[in-house]
Amino acid sequence: MPVIFKQDGFRFFFYSDEGDPREPPHVHARNADGEAKFWLRPNVRHARSRGLDFRALRKLAILIEARRDEIEDAWNGHFS
Structure with a gap:
């Protein structure tokens, strides 16, 4: 689970196994209260x-x- 950055109590990341076929670029954000996924x-x-x-x-x-x-640079660097 590569972490891209942390800010305002959130960790922004993606999972190394993003489906087969791989989902389009997106990011997950998690803090102590919960988690969200955003398409880019x-x-x-x-x-x-x-x-x-x-x-x-x-x-x-x-x-x-x-x-x-x-975020997209990190995604492309990880999955290329």
Whole structure:
């Protein structure tokens, strides 16, 4: 489970085994309250979550959008 970065109490990561065939690029974010998954393209969008409220999900979406290039670089570097 490669961790891309940590910020605001969240760990942003993806799983090394992302399905067969592999799912499109996305990121998971987890803190003590729960976890969420966000697709990166064509726009950052919420895929699923548990334990996080709308406010936390909105904050995550904004943060992921701001760091999307970094997340995609980590994804491509890991899976290439």
